[in-house]
Amino acid sequence: GESVGLHLPTLSVQEGDNSIINCAYSNSASDYFIWYKQESGKGPQFIIDIRSNMDKRQGQRVTVLLNKTVKHLSLQIAATQPGDSAVYFCAENIGGGYNKLIFGAGTRLAVHP
Amino acid sequence: DTAVSQTPKYLVTQMGNDKSIKCEQNLGHDTMYWYKQDSKKFLKIMFSYNNKELIINETVPNRFSPKSPDKAHLNLHINSLELGDSAVYFCASSQGGTTYGYTFGSGTRLTVV
Numbered sequence: 001g002e003s004v005g006l007h008l009p010t011l012s013v014q015e016g017d018n019s020i021i022n023c024a025y026s027n028s029a030s031d032y033f034i035w036y037k038q039e040s041g042k043g044p045q046f047i048i049d050i051r052s053n054m055d056k057r058q059g060q061r062v063t064v065l066l067n068k069t070v071k072h073l074s075l076q077i078a079a080t081q082p083g084d085s086a087v088y089f090c091a092e093n094i095g096g097g098y099n100k101l102i103f104g105a106g107t108r109l110a111v112h113p
Numbered sequence: 114d115t116a117v118s119q120t121p122k123y124l125v126t127q128m129g130n131d132k133s134i135k136c137e138q139n140l141g142h143d144t145m146y147w148y149k150q151d152s153k154k155f156l157k158i159m160f161s162y163n164n165k166e167l168i169i170n171e172t173v174p175n176r177f178s179p180k181s182p183d184k185a186h187l188n189l190h191i192n193s194l195e196l197g198d199s200a201v202y203f204c205a206s207s208q209g210g211t212t213y214g215y216t217f218g219s220g221t222r223l224t225v226v
Binding site for chain 2: 008031032034036038041042043044045046049051087089093098099100101102103105106
């Protein structure tokens with residue numbers, strides 16, 4: 001069936017450390033992937049995306065890695081800050097002609113001073 | 114400000130009532146969506162409209178009826194509300210095509226009592 005990710009886990013890190021959030025996706029035909037950040041009381045906010053013809057993409061303090069062989073995505077956040085505390089979702093576009101994003105269950109990132 | 118805006122932000126109502134949530138985007142996007150986020154933060158797509166045409170209709174009770182008067186607006190009407198409808202409902206929009214991320218509204222927290 002359509003599913004991305006697992007149950008909502010929590011990742012606790014110290015301020016200044018690097019964070020790695022992982023996500024497994026299920027549809028090998030998915031061609032576009034996005035990471036979203038959701039702060040409390042707000043809607044999901046776009047962080048970074050990657051197309052299936054790439055295996056790595058970098059943004060400001062964030063890097064997304066895509067491993068299509070094992071259907072795995074990761075989000076790396078460098079020098080994690082308290083403002084990075086949020087729930088992070090990976091999402092895959094399963095194609096079929098529509099822009100239909102299937103979201104994973106999310107990972108809560110808690111940054112401690 | 115350019116954004117996806119939805120109203121109301123909070124909605125508390127009794128079982129059996131009918132309610133509507135409104136959404137507007139001024140981003141010039143062609144496609145709009147409704148997602149439901151449950152208490153475990155899981156985001157599930159409900160509907161999508163492209164230029165006022167319904168293109169995605171997931172397995173949603175027919176008590177839920179989306180309406181798109183124009184491509185900048187997508188409203189969600191819910192009849193005969195049930196306790197299980199309590200959730201946060203997010204509106205989103207995107208460009209057409211399958212490699213574009215969504216811009217989300219800030220959500221409507223619906224509580225059915």
